[in-house]
Amino acid sequence: MNTKDVLVKYYEYANAGEWDNWCALFTEHMVMDEQLAGHIEGRETLRAMMSGFGRMYSSFRNAPRRILVDGPEGVVVSRITAKTASGDDIEADVMNYFRVEDGRIAYMSNVHDTVPFQVLTS
Numbered sequence: 001m002n003t004k005d006v007l008v009k010y011y012e013y014a015n016a017g018e019w020d021n022w023c024a025l026f027t028e029h030m031v032m033d034e035q036l037a038g039h040i041e042g043r044e045t046l047r048a049m050m051s052g053f054g055r056m057y058s059s060f061r062n063a064p065r066r067i068l069v070d071g072p073e074g075v076v077v078s079r080i081t082a083k084t085a086s087g088d089d090i091e092a093d094v095m096n097y098f099r100v101e102d103g104r105i106a107y108m109s110n111v112h113d114t115v116p117f118q119v120l121t122s
Contacts, residue, residue: 001103004069007076010098010105011064019050026105033109059083062094074098080112 001009006025013022023046026032032040040046053060059082066077075097082090094112098105 003072003074003098003100004067006100006103006105007064007067007069007074007098011062011076011078014060014062017054017060019053020047023047023050026108027101030105031107035110035112056085057082058085058087072100074100 010022010025013019013025023043026043026046028043029041030043030046032046034040037049040049061081062078063081064076064078068075075095078094078096080090080092080094084090092112094110096108096110099107
């Protein structure tokens with residue numbers, strides 16, 4: 001898959017709750033700097049983290065608004081609309097940066113407003 005195809009699949013799988021397929025988009029030794037979860041290394045670490053993701057939200061949607069690709073790099077501006085398992089609403093604009101190697105995500109980082117997610121820790 002080329003970079004754009006990988007990024008499209010990233011959001012497709014996330015929005016379908018297909019977390020195993022989503023994790024498979026990453027290289028074995030991937031690195032992620034996630035604003036809430038911190039620094040994550042290794043696909044199996046990511047897979048273990050994501051195993052409980054579906055229980056945190058009763059609904060989750062991360063809708064891409066703009067996808068920009070330059071060779072192996074991509075940036076996606078998106079909007080998260082979610083409802084926690086306890087019924088709290090979350091709305092946040094997000095910017096993700098990706099670096100793709102051999103059809104898989106090798107590095108990803110994101111930036112977003114953390115305030116809407118505070119309901120998960122309160």
